[in-house]
Amino acid sequence: MTPKIIGLTGGIGSGKTTVANFFKKLGVPIYIADTEAKALMNRSKIIKRKLIKLFGEQAYIDDKLNKPFIASQIFSNQDLLQQMNAIVHPKVAKHFANWVKKQSTAYVISEAAILFENGSYKKYDYIITVVAPKEVRLKRVLKRDSSSKEKVEAIMNNQWSDNQKIELSDFVINNTNLETTKLEVGKVHKKILKRITNP
Template identity: 80%
Template structure:
């Protein structure tokens, strides 16, 4: 039986990883797309070759992805970002499909930041969006990434608004305090398991 595929998303600083970990605690297999994408960018010879063609030799240092350089290149360059995603995303999608086949669970979660922005949201059976007030998200990211609020705001501007995302989501988790978030995760978990039984 194919498991239900759940997409877990949310804007920067909303707390997707925290929510993903709560689902993991309940025994749900979770695929972190960003982590897997970075691993593939370091591992796949095809991706490496194409990224060097796109960004030049500085894309890698000692065979490892030069993350600060790539980030600086795509920061305000949408076309370059799209070209990079066109190289990486299909490989990640293939890797995810193979991963799903190995899971023995009623449902699995793919945690990914831009499923609405890149149109991949249509591929999921269920979508959960994590939201939090913008000022809370801003504080979290500035603290976490040691980043400037201007930089974080620029990233936010490139992402869909919470309103746009929630209108296309099956479930919305408001992540302001941990206990409340954990409680919401538990309720959604029960609902998805219930629909899996009737799947």
């Protein structure tokens, strides 16, 4: 039986990875789209060639993806971002499909930041959205990345609001307190299993 595919999303700083790790502890296989995309950008000769054509030789330093340079290029240029996604996303999708085939659990989770924004939410069986107050998210990101408040707020403004995401989600996990989040994950896990076994 092919596992059901659950999308896990949330705005920057909402704590998607924390939630993903709780699911992982329950034995659910997790696919982190962003991590896999970066790995493919370093590994795939085709992607490398296309990105160099798009961004120039600076896209790679010593054969490794020049992340700060790429980030600065796409930060305020939606067109470049879309062109880059058109190169990378199909490869990630293929990689993900092969990964799913190797799993033998009732469901798997794919964690992706822009599920709604890029329309890919339609491909999932169920969607979990992680939410947290804006101030909490801002604090987390500033602590985690060496980014400025303006930069983080610009990213937030480019993403859908929590309310927009909640409307299209099957499950919502509020991630402000770790213990509560862990309990919520356990409850959602049980609900998903119940839905899969009694559709």
